[in-house]
Amino acid sequence: MARAVNDKSRLLAEEALTKYRIELLVKGTVLIAPQTLFTDDDLARVDQLQTEIPEEEVREGDAGDSHSVFVKRVRVDLPGRPPSNAHGTAPAQIIELLERKHRRLTLKKILGGWSDYVIRRCQIHRMPTGSFVGIHLDAESDPDFEYAVIVQLTREFEGGEFVIYPSAYEQYVFRPPFGSVLVTTCRNRHEVKPVHAGERRSLVYFCSKRSGANRRIIESSTS
Numbered sequence: 001m002a003r004a005v006n007d008k009s010r011l012l013a014e015e016a017l018t019k020y021r022i023e024l025l026v027k028g029t030v031l032i033a034p035q036t037l038f039t040d041d042d043l044a045r046v047d048q049l050q051t052e053i054p055e056e057e058v059r060e061g062d063a064g065d066s067h068s069v070f071v072k073r074v075r076v077d078l079p080g081r082p083p084s085n086a087h088g089t090a091p092a093q094i095i096e097l098l099e100r101k102h103r104r105l106t107l108k109k110i111l112g113g114w115s116d117y118v119i120r121r122c123q124i125h126r127m128p129t130g131s132f133v134g135i136h137l138d139a140e141s142d143p144d145f146e147y148a149v150i151v152q153l154t155r156e157f158e159g160g161e162f163v164i165y166p167s168a169y170e171q172y173v174f175r176p177p178f179g180s181v182l183v184t185t186c187r188n189r190h191e192v193k194p195v196h197a198g199e200r201r202s203l204v205y206f207c208s209k210r211s212g213a214n215r216r217i218i219e220s221s222t223s
């Protein structure tokens, strides 16, 4: 009996992952329910580890886009170089948590494809009131980025909606709740609207099938 119940809940879980995968294929974005990829303990652990990582204020994106956000680097992906963890033990511990087998397998079922994904870049965003991330394209940071995975670490904030513009005529607005995970293709423009109250924190990582050097070409300002 217990076995039958277990088999049934496993099948239901598989069915939910298949639905997520189809939605991602069709719409380019899917919101994964809390507790699917990260438990509350995982989130508390990440939120505790991030306090050990120094932050920098970022006001300009890789393509000159305008931002106002505090960034804690976990793994960096600089042009011409392979991805590498930021210094210190906390970044390595966060990557270890993200790469745990069950999480990798679950995420792979949502992303699809045969080969494994690598995390090319990972960072934590702290967005107090007034912060925003201007419209940008993730693939401009690294042409091999395929999917962005955005984990919500906080409950108490207003504003900070994630808005995606798949074309000039469409927009999708997301208000992802605490513990949910937004997965989106890196080929759609998007932004994070200004935070009006409280503080929004998110863990963001970019997945790719390529693990080599970042193939982004930086145009020289003299040419």
Ligand SMILES: O=C(O)CCC(=O)C(=O)O
Pocket (backbone or CB within 6 Å): 125, 133, 138, 148, 150, 162, 190, 191, 192, 202, 204
């Ligand atoms: O913090 C977020 O919700 C995602 C921000 C973003 O679009 C990015 O880091 O590329």
Ligand SMILES: [Fe+2]
Pocket (backbone or CB within 6 Å): 136, 137, 138, 148, 190
């Ligand atoms: Fe982005």
